[in-house]
Amino acid sequence: KNEVEQSPQNLTAQEGEFITINCSYSVGISALHWLQQHPGGGIVSLFMLSSGKKKHGRLIATINIQEKHSSLHITASHPRDSAVYICAAPWGGSQGNLIFGKGTKLSVKP
């Protein structure tokens, strides 16, 4: 079965804490997406990576293709980081055919 699994499902943190969200997948993929969804529904693409590590501000994403695992880290978390974070993998040679994880709901308390 082709799956993308995320952990944890829910995460509560205090402002300033370092946060890690994990994603594992069971099939060979060409890239992995990390997405952010705020209440109200809009989805923003945070990262697309196929190897190594990417950094944008306080967000860092890493991927290990051999181990089929990716992580999203948030340093110095802030209440505005509260959102659902979703990883997704393209499937079947088609970039739009994404298999999504169930998401990690992050709540950062002041």
Next chain:
Amino acid sequence: KAGVTQTPRYLIKTRGQQVTLSCSPISGHRSVSWYQQTPGQGLQFLFEYFSETQRNKGNFPGRFSGRQFSNSRSEMNVSTLELGDSALYLCASSPGGTSSYEQYFGPGTRLTVT
């Protein structure tokens, strides 16, 4: 550049009716994909269009269909609506082709079927 736009943003329909949703991609993007998001099933892939051709289709019944126009704008249609079709429908665009591209999502259309 303007982002991905979707119309309408909210829609209420009755069981048995049909509905058409529209998605305008970022200028220059040739690939448009559609997704359904429900509390129970999460995000699921509906279909992907590239240069007016359906490139892939998810595991949805034939009541769900779509098309893409020569200007890359895309529509999806759901016929004979069921209560379970209530969902947030999202489209995303990307340049397309065979390389890995970031997906740019629209704000979504929230469909309620009563």
